[in-house]
Amino acid sequence: xxxxxxxxxxxxxxxxxxxxxxxxxxxxxxxxxxxxxxxxxxxxxxxxxxxxxxxxxxxxxxxxxxxxxxxxxxxxxxxxxxxxxxxxxxxxxxxxxxxxxxxxxxxxxxxxx
Amino acid sequence: xxxxxxxxxxxxxxxxxxxxxxxxxxxxxxxxxxxxxxxxxxxxxxxxxxxxxxxxxxxxxxxxxxxxxxxxxxxxxxxxxxxxxxxxxxxxxxxxxxxxxxxxxxxxxxx
Numbered sequence: 001x002x003x004x005x006x007x008x009x010x011x012x013x014x015x016x017x018x019x020x021x022x023x024x025x026x027x028x029x030x031x032x033x034x035x036x037x038x039x040x041x042x043x044x045x046x047x048x049x050x051x052x053x054x055x056x057x058x059x060x061x062x063x064x065x066x067x068x069x070x071x072x073x074x075x076x077x078x079x080x081x082x083x084x085x086x087x088x089x090x091x092x093x094x095x096x097x098x099x100x101x102x103x104x105x106x107x108x109x110x111x112x113x
Numbered sequence: 114x115x116x117x118x119x120x121x122x123x124x125x126x127x128x129x130x131x132x133x134x135x136x137x138x139x140x141x142x143x144x145x146x147x148x149x150x151x152x153x154x155x156x157x158x159x160x161x162x163x164x165x166x167x168x169x170x171x172x173x174x175x176x177x178x179x180x181x182x183x184x185x186x187x188x189x190x191x192x193x194x195x196x197x198x199x200x201x202x203x204x205x206x207x208x209x210x211x212x213x214x215x216x217x218x219x220x221x222x223x224x
Contacts (some may be wrong), residue, residue, distance in 0.1 A: 031210055040121075042216035043156075043200070090155060094210045101146050102203075102212060104155035 003027075006091050006105035013112050019078040021108050023091030031094045032074035033102065034058075034066065037069040043090065049074055081112045115139045117215035118199050125191055133186045133218045135201035139156045143206040147175050147186045150198045150217070159186070159199075190218075196222045 007022035025032065031050050035043040035058075045058030047066040054068050063085060067075045074093075078085055088109050092102035116138045125131040137145070144163040147154035148155035160186060162168055174187040186199055201215040 013162075019131070033211075040216060043214040044210075045213075048211065101158050101161060101202075101210075102156075103149075106155045107153075 002105050004091055004093050004105040006108050007026050008091075009106065011108060011110045013078075013081050013110065015082060015112055016080045017112075018077075019081050019110070019112075021076040021078075021091075021110070023074045023076070023105055024072050025074075025093040025103070026072065027037050027093060027094035027103065028071070029095055029103075030071075032068065033050065033094075034064075034074065034076045035090045036060070037090055037107075046076065046112055053074045081110075083112050086110060086112045114193065115203070115205075115213045116199055117203060117213060119199075119215040119218045121212075121216070122219045122221070124223065127191055127193060127222055127224050129191050130187065130189050131191060131220065133199050133201075135184045135186070135215060137182050137184070137201070137203050137215075139203045139205060141206040141211075142179065143204040144193060145175075145177055145184050146202040146204065146212065147173075147184075148200040148202060150200060152197070156200055191222050192223050193224070196220060 004025045011069050013019050033048040034046045037043050049055045049068040065077045091105040094102050119135045128139045147159040148158040160175040167176045172189045177184045187216040198217040198219045205211045
């Protein structure tokens with residue numbers, strides 16, 4: 001069974017901390033994505049990557065960075081966490097130009113206090 | 114810009130049929146997806162339309178009209194477990210797959 005695994009289901013961090021959210025996929029997918037999901041706003045794209053060491057900004061990249069050193073792993077980094085980054089974070093992957101849509105991870109609910 | 118509209122919330126009765134509409138205006142179009150998301154869980158794939166017409170998959174069907182920028186998801190013989198959010202997403206023709214999501218429709222199925 002193909003999988004996208006996010007390292008933590010729930011996280012609580014303090015304002016100003018550096019936070020790492022990890023995502024690993026076992027499907028040999030080229031593309032990987034990080035979204036955040038907030039009530040009334042839906043899924044908003046933060047960053048995506050279409051190849052190792054490649055990254056592109058999404059719609060709301062401010063306050064975030066990413067790393068993709070290996071094909072199967074895509075990390076989201078909050079350089080200095082703030083309370084407005086409290087959200088559900090979803091990682092997804094897809095084939096390069098495939099028609100299969102995204103496979104999502106189970107999500108990380110991050111609370112910044 | 115990208116704009117995808119769907120109703121915020123709908124209610125229906127067990128055993129009934131419900132239609133969830135989605136309209137979109139996007140710069141580029143490479144297909145439309147529907148996802149189901151139960152509370153606290155990840156979205157899961159339901160259907161994909163790239164050509165006009167109806168795609169049927171068991172109790173779920175999805176329709177697309179590209180000229181009208183319109184899609185709907187039809188759920189038949191509703192069950193309590195169908196209570197969830199339903200996300201409409203447009204795939205942009207960027208050369209690799211990039212999805213833009215609507216805000217989702219929360220469906221509540223009552224006995």
